[in-house]
């Protein structure tokens with residue numbers, strides 16, 4: 001695998017029980033760049049992040065992180081690899097009974113034996129990076145949604161990960177906080193030399209922010225490329241998603257028994273409008 005690629009999936013198949021979610025997915029996440037993962041709801045984006053994080057294992061195919069197959073690692077190997085990744089899930093999930101400071105210090109205290117004086121410097125540096133050094137003594141309940149998200153981000157980068165994965169980092173944010181969060185993701189990526197992988201439905205921001213875009217549809221990679229390339233695509237699958245059209249090749253319905261099986265045959269009186 002080339003130095004330019006940090007994460008690569010090769011023919012990955014994954015399903016929950018007998019429901020196939022990813023069907024021979026191959027993609028790459030370029031090192032040092034911001035990559036956006038797009039696709040319809042329920043399309044397997046979060047599942048894909050979990051496969052990369054090693055919380056799930058592919059039933060076949062390979063998930064390579066820096067050239068190492070995540071699916072083949074033992075517990076110790078996985079633990080070591082996870083330290084190289086920061087994960088930021090939708091609503092940040094701060095520990096509500098800990099101050100901002102202690103939230104950011106948590107992974108450092110958990111995973112390292114650094115002395116408190118050094119932990120303090122790192123915590124303040126990370127809070128500085130997200131513009132919240134002054135908020136260190138606040139409790140999560142005293143933060144706005146956007147601030148809480150930024151604290152969670154400071155916590156996610158506390159251990160200097162190489163890859164940061166964001167699952168819908170903009171969900172529920174007002175337009176101003178959203179802009180701040182998007183710029184912050186870009187800035188941290190570039191100044192800290194990270195690789196970022198982000199799942200989001202905020203298409204306008206995604207196309208501005210990302211260097212590389214992957215569109216998942218119906219369990220496959222429909223397109224992978226530069227944002228302009230994806231926006232220009234005339235593939236109906238991509239057009240449906242990029243223009244957010246309700247109808248098109250992407251299925252709206254979760255697989256279900258037929259309507260007739262669930263509701264019975266249409267009644268005459270209803271059909272006749274009686």
Ligand SMILES: Nc1ncnc2c1ncn2[C@@H]1O[C@H](COP(=O)(O)OP(=O)(O)OP(=O)(O)O)[C@@H](O)[C@H]1O
Pocket residue numbers: 016021039040041042043044045046047048
């Ligand atoms: N733990 C689980 N057990 C069984 N099925 C699951 C589980 N987690 C997810 N699924 C199913 O797998 C499919 C993919 O889910 P996933 O959360 O990866 O999609 P997503 O693309 O992230 O969706 P969204 O954009 O709505 O968050 C969905 O149909 C979901 O119902």
